[in-house]
Amino acid sequence: MSQDIKHMRVKIFDKLSKIVDPEINTTITELELIDEVDIADSNVKVDLHLTSPFCPAVFGFKICQDIHDDLLQIDGITDVKVNVSNHFMAEQINNQVNNSPNPKKPAT
Numbered sequence: 001m002s003q004d005i006k007h008m009r010v011k012i013f014d015k016l017s018k019i020v021d022p023e024i025n026t027t028i029t030e031l032e033l034i035d036e037v038d039i040a041d042s043n044v045k046v047d048l049h050l051t052s053p054f055c056p057a058v059f060g061f062k063i064c065q066d067i068h069d070d071l072l073q074i075d076g077i078t079d080v081k082v083n084v085s086n087h088f089m090a091e092q093i094n095n096q097v098n099n100s101p102n103p104k105k106p107a108t
Contacts, residue, residue: 008039008076015070021051023059033063035085042078044071049086057089064097078104 016037017029028034028048036047046067050060064082071080082097084090 005039008074009037011074012037012039012044012071012077015074016046016067019063019066019070021059022062023056024051028063028067042076043081044077044079045081045083046071047083047085050084053086053088055087057087057093060084060087060089060093061096064093065100068097068100072102072104078102 013029016034017027019028020026021028021031021033024031031051033048033050034046035049036045038045038047048064048067050063064084067082068080071077079102082094084093087093
């Protein structure tokens, strides 16, 4: 793994360690909700699971939106995709978050 990727992973996990599950007020890294982080050039994909398949959708959306928005604040990242794997509304959460505005991309 290159030094640039290692440095980017540190920045990513620093941001992720500050995102809190609003239902139980514990960080998503403490809860070990992150399954995988893939970095390809300036694109990041985060796979995660929520605390429960029936976690209130509003909390699942908030967590995923925070991941999306917070990681886009990192210099060098231009696109973030979030993938929830275990929620009954995973497809809706993923679509809404991944189609939310990205200030680093021009509107089409």
